[in-house]
Amino acid sequence: MKNTYIKTFCIAVVGAMTLSSCDKGFEEMNTNPNALTDPAIKSMFTLAEIYVDGQDFSNTRGNNIYAAQIVQQFSSLGGSGSKYTYSSEYSAALFGETYGKGLNQIYQLLSVVENTPENSNMIQALRIMKVFMYQKLTDTYGEVPYFDAGKGYTGNVFSPKYDTQEAIYNDLLKELDQAGDALDANKAFVGAADLYYQSDVARWKKLANSLMLRVAMRLTKVNPAKAKEYVEKAYAKGVFTSNDDSLVLKHDAGPAGVKTNPITSSWVRNDLNGGESNIKFSKTFIDLLKNTNDPRLRIYAKLEATGDNSPASQQGLANDAKEFPGGDKKLFSDPNTSTVLRYDAPTLIMSHAEVKFLLAEAAVRGWNVGGSAQTYYEAGVKAAMDILTIFGDKVPAVTAAEYNTYITTYPFKTAGTEAQKIEQIITQKWIVLLFNGFEAFSEYRRTGYPVLVPVNDPTGETNGTIPRRLIYDQSELITNAANYREAIQRQGLDLMTTRVWWDKQ
Structure with a gap:
């Protein structure tokens, strides 16, 4: 780009x-x-x-x-x-x-x-x-x-x-x-x-x-x-045919509020507080990446208080939680300030990976988009991992070997039902839409994926x-x-x- x-x-x-x-x-x-x-x-x-x-x-x-x-x-x-x-x-x-x-x-x-x-x-x-x-x-x-x-x-x-x-x-x-x-x-x-x-x-x-x-x-x-x-x-x-086509807006590290990333800058400036932030990665998100040995986890997350970005140390906060288990906020995963939460982190407005997942879903539906759902799905996962190099080199990029292991261990469900295939595609899109919550929210409502457990809190409106x-x-x-x-x-x-x-x- x-x-x-x-x-x-x-x-x-x-x-x-x-x-x-x-x-x-x-x-x-x-x-x-x-x-x-x-x-x-x-x-x-x-x-x-x-x-x-x-x-x-x-x-x-x-x-x-x-x-x-x-x-x-x-x-x-x-x-x-x-x-x-x-x-x-x-x-x-x-x-x-x-x-x-x-x-x-x-x-x-x-x-x-x-x-x-x-x-x-x-x-x-x-x-x-x-x-x-x-x-x-x-x-x-x-x-x-x-x-x-x-x-x-x-x-x-x-x-x-x-x-x-x-x-x-x-x-x-x-x-x-x-x-x-x-x-x-x-x-x-x-x-x-x-x-x-x-x-x-x-x-x-x-x-x-x-x-x-x-x-x-x-x-x-x-x-x-x-x-x-x-x-x-x-x-x-x-x-889009490659990550070079992805719509990316670059930013500078300052001055805050003018040239910094609008998604991350107020978070870092006002809320992160050395790991004392009230906003953490969700348990839903962290557990999915941990349970599938997703190599993106080290790039997305770390414990801000210690700088530990090892996947084994990451812990998400349940959305229905009323307190931090154990009472220590610093033990729960923050977005990584060396990568995605830098002041000057680029904004990924629309990615090649998202386009591949859209085409994969279209192929599942039998529409004429020139390729198979499996081919588009695998290309989408690869593009989603590769695009993370826009966030710098302080954390090692996902390697070809890591991608191959991931896609081999968790292959596209070619023998699955249409619903199972779409769930797999949308779940991957939900990952790549990190920091684009509005689009993830829309796709969840359209498809029902990823499967989420509702929160029934007495303070809620629904x-x-x-x-x-x-x-x-x-x-x-x-x-x-x-x-x-x-x-x-x-x-x-x-x-x-x-x-x-x-x-x-």
């Missing part, structure tokens, strides 16, 4: 643009449409890329504390995700930050960029980035404002209506289909201002198609014919039912009340147990 670091000039951009990009959602996003009279277009594009996967606020609260704990990658004694409790601030974090920062940035940029041939590639890339953010939003909450969102810049719409998830998904697929086709290597791009692929149009096309694959697969229960159509279309157009969504930003009851009420009348009550459109039993 040839991604560049976020350059120093972005610090100034972040400072300036954040002033016009608040955390509270539509009211802020849809005001002052003429704020940018002389925009630095390329710098705005760079900042949009930085915002795609969220900042500290949504990643700490929505990702690490809610989604990743619901799917039992991580655990915490008092964690909202571990115990299914409701925190208005944490539950609303993704909603407010995405509309107030990421989408706000894109809509601002689209409002000032002329639709000319020299700007076409930039516009197509912005359409692709918008799909990343909207899929995460609608998967997390259900119906959200989509078609009216951002019209404060172009149409003075300050109370955007919510759209059905079906309508949103139809448009996401259309956007990816059109944007990928419209990307043109013979037209100008943004040069080094593109932190993702340095304006390599061929790799952007693969990104559009790989994301189409992810979006389409979400429809397997609610519209399998459409899922099949777009999965096959994405494959035919060309998806009576022991694993949540199916997060609750909207409650400021919507004040700033967008009529549209909010209309949405919940269609979708169901604004509860953690209400299923979104594609989440069918």
Whole structure:
């Protein structure tokens, strides 16, 4: 991967643009449409890329504390995700930050960029980035404002209506289909201002198609014919073919909150505390890797207090735990600060391994994706192990011999049922989606895998039912009340147990 670091000039951009990009959602996003009279277009594009996967606020609260704990990658004694409790601030974090920062940035940029041939590639890339953010939003909450969102810049719409998830998904697929086709290597791009692929149009096309694959697969229960159509279309157009295609955003070690990794930096800065953190790896996650002698465990985990990353020493915290067994937090596994929890650890936004697992599932379903489920599964596991070299060389990489031992000991279940094969594929995807809790949460709800034991804590909101969504930003009851009420009348009550459109039993 040839991604560049976020350059120093972005610090100034972040400072300036954040002033016009608040955390509270539509009211802020849809005001002052003429704020940018002389925009630095390329710098705005760079900042949009930085915002795609969220900042500290949504990643700490929505990702690490809610989604990743619901799917039992991580655990915490008092964690909202571990115990299914409701925190208005944490539950609303993704909603407010995405509309107030990421989408706000894109809509601002689209409002000032002329639709000319020299700007076409930039516009197509912005359409692709918008799909990343909207899929995460609608998967997390259900119906959200989509078609009216951002019209404060172009149409003075300050109370955007919510759209059905079906309508949103139809448009996401259309956007990816059109944007990928419209990307043109013979037209100008943004040069080094593109932190993702340095304006390599061929790799952007693969990104559009790989994301189409992810979006389409979400429809397997609610519209399998459409899922099949777009999965096959994405494959035919060309998806990721190696780890070099993976979407990776690199970071620097400082300054914190600007150039550092938004997933890890607040964790290290505020919570890790020499191994005294309340957030630990889940017992579910650690036990799976330990019981299968997974060579990735030494890279993912260590005991922060002692620096011990030996697999035998790793211990996960049960998600239903009410205290640390033995009373010593330092004996439970933390994410490894030499690798995945470094301040400057790169963000793996979408990986080649995920694409291989999507294709493996498609093959299990009998769809035309040019290969067997076993071949794609084995390539996915290999890619998932190999990609960990992006986290540096302080811990030995997974060797070819270790991969061979692992895949031989735990081979693909070629003689298994369709359900058994999909469970095996999704369980591997759950591992590679570490730190991408929102996507892991969506895939769990779609497939039911990996199999999780629900937590029935007296403080929880769901009576022991694993949540199916997060609750909207409650400021919507004040700033967008009529549209909010209309949405919940269609979708169901604004509860953690209400299923979104594609989440069918």
